[in-house]
Amino acid sequence: MDFLQELAWRNMLHQQTPGIKEELEKGMVTGYIGFDPTAPSLTIGNFVQLQLLKLFQLSGHQPIVLMGGATGRVGDPSGKDAERQLKSYEEIEHNLQFQAKQARKFLDFENGPNKALLLNNYDFYREMNVLDFLRNVGKTLTVNYMSSKESVKKRIETGISFTEFSYQLLQAYDFQCLYQQYNCRIQMGGSDQWGNITSGTEFIRKNLDAKAYAVTTPLLTKADGTKFGKSESGNIWLDPELTSPYDFYQFWIRASDADMKSFIRYFTLKSKEEIEALETDFADQPNKLKEALAEELTTRVHSAEALEAAKNVSNLLFRKVNKDTLLSLDASSLETVAREIKSFEVDRSLIEQGVNIGDLMTEHTNMLASKGEVRRAIKGNALSVNKDKIASHEDRVNQEALLHGRFIMIENGKKNKYIVVVN
RNA sequence: GGGGGUGCGCCGGAGUUGGAGAGCCGGGCCAGACUGUAAAUCUGGUGUCUACGACUGAAUAGGUUCGAAUCCUAUCACCCCCA
Numbered sequence: 413m414d415f416l417q418e419l420a421w422r423n424m425l426h427q428q429t430p431g432i433k434e435e436l437e438k439g440m441v442t443g444y445i446g447f448d449p450t451a452p453s454l455t456i457g458n459f460v461q462l463q464l465l466k467l468f469q470l471s472g473h474q475p476i477v478l479m480g481g482a483t484g485r486v487g488d489p490s491g492k493d494a495e496r497q498l499k500s501y502e503e504i505e506h507n508l509q510f511q512a513k514q515a516r517k518f519l520d521f522e523n524g525p526n527k528a529l530l531l532n533n534y535d536f537y538r539e540m541n542v543l544d545f546l547r548n549v550g551k552t553l554t555v556n557y558m559s560s561k562e563s564v565k566k567r568i569e570t571g572i573s574f575t576e577f578s579y580q581l582l583q584a585y586d587f588q589c590l591y592q593q594y595n596c597r598i599q600m601g602g603s604d605q606w607g608n609i610t611s612g613t614e615f616i617r618k619n620l621d622a623k624a625y626a627v628t629t630p631l632l633t634k635a636d637g638t639k640f641g642k643s644e645s646g647n648i649w650l651d652p653e654l655t656s657p658y659d660f661y662q663f664w665i666r667a668s669d670a671d672m673k674s675f676i677r678y679f680t681l682k683s684k685e686e687i688e689a690l691e692t693d694f695a696d697q698p699n700k701l702k703e704a705l706a707e708e709l710t711t712r713v714h715s716a717e718a719l720e721a722a723k724n725v726s727n728l729l730f731r732k733v734n735k736d737t738l739l740s741l742d743a744s745s746l747e748t749v750a751r752e753i754k755s756f757e758v759d760r761s762l763i764e765q766g767v768n769i770g771d772l773m774t775e776h777t778n779m780l781a782s783k784g785e786v787r788r789a790i791k792g793n794a795l796s797v798n799k800d801k802i803a804s805h806e807d808r809v810n811q812e813a814l815l816h817g818r819f820i821m822i823e824n825g826k827k828n829k830y831i832v833v834v835n
Numbered sequence: 836g837g838g839g840g841u842g843c844g845c846c847g848g849a850g851u852u853g854g855a856g857a858g859c860c861g862g863g864c865c866a867g868a869c870u871g872u873a874a875a876u877c878u879g880g881u882g883u884c885u886a887c888g889a890c891u892g893a894a895u896a897g898g899u900u901c902g903a904a905u906c907c908u909a910u911c912a913c914c915c916c917c918a
Contacts, residue, residue: 702871784884785881788865788866791879825865825867
């Protein structure tokens with residue numbers, strides 16, 4: 413596999429520095445991508461970067477995952493129109509541990525001369541004091557050069573702290589350290605990182621009198637212009653506690669047709685031939701492509717078992733949708749559904765006494781935020797209990813609604829489904 | 836340090852010369868219909884509640900007034916000009 417060709421046909425090649433093709437053809441090269449631990453988990457946005465490292469490794473090169481223990485403490489101004497809120501050291505350390513664990517799943521850290529490495533850039537600064545920094549790092553670039561970077565220019569009007577302004581120095585020095593300590597020649601990333609990355613190649617050129625290279629991928633955008641990686645309910649995380657495997661699977665199934673063309677090439681490890689075959693069928697069977705994508709990614713990010721559960725639940729909830737099939741489900745199937753979708757536990761006595769539908773959905777669970785929302789949903793014919801539409805906000809739910817003596821399925825519209833579990 | 840301005844719904848805009856605001860337009864978002872769990876289109880909705888009604892609401896806290904988003908005082912945030 414040729415790394416650059418692979419990126420090219422996947423439409424993942426945005427910018428590259430000259431000479432990189434020749435460098436990669438010489439043999440195994442080491443390259444890295446940095447990840448700042450500003451969130452408790454990686455997202456599918458970060459997954460694109462992991463995918464890039466994966467393809468790099470599959471091409472016979474050595475990937476480095478560089479966790480931003482240092483840079484995360486400072487904050488990258490790229491793509492932000494306002495100053496970031498600093499995270500506490502404890503939070504950053506906690507996030508870093510979690511993200512590092514996640515990243516380990518996607519690359520081969522065990523075998524071969526090109527086995528992946530996981531490093532923390534805090535190690536580069538542990539022994540450094542502020543004077544060392546100013547003399548050894550800060551002297552490399554002029555403020556003029558740094559100010560010409562897009563990430564800084566955009567903030568000149570609205571303001572940028574010295575802290576965030578310095579960020580590119582840290583990232584550039586990272587690259588220099590990796591070059592010296594690990595012979596790392598390439599830095600990759602999203603196209604928004606181009607400025608930071610080229611600061612790094614500049615460092616290596618000036619301080620080491622050596623040549624380093626950069627490759628970036630186009631930032632993934634959605635057909636409707638909204639940011640990739642966010643659903644209406646927020647980020648899509650790789651952590652199953654934050655985004656359940658079912659929700660993760662559903663994210664791909666529900667994706668817009670128009671986005672499929674880029675998604676399928678960005679996210680799967682399928683061969684060019686397989687992808688082209690799927691794309692040919694796409695017009696007739698758009699859902700087949702979405703399923704293929706959802707299946708591969710759910711397996712890779714979670715597991716085969718998680719995919720199985722997510723698919724089962726999806727089938728139960730979307731394929732066979734009438735009341736009879738719901739009633740025919742056995743208790744263990746419902747148990748599975750309750751684990752995968754949002755479920756709420758309530759006291760048995762509550763249901764035995766009979767509870768108002770609005771109270772149940774707001775006070776006793778938090779399916780909806782207010783009773784006004786419950787009324788509006790009922791008015792819009794959106795609410796149902798066990799597949800029976802709710803006609804009035806005065807309706808009550810009692811033990812007759814219990815399936816197998818302990819489950820109630822409540823739906824708000826086609827997509828928002830909840831299970832109430834009685835105990 | 837001095838002077839001026841702005842601040843209401845998730846966002847953008849319009850409007851309010853002390854006299855009716857849960858309140859205009861657009862976007863977003865939610866739901867319904869149609870579909871394929873997609874898009875487009877059409878329809879309804881988008882502060883809270885014990886709901887044909889009531890309550891809260893114009894940055895925050897006070898004040899003047901029969902009546903305040905509008906006037907006054909203080910505070911906060913942002914913007915502009917001068918130094």
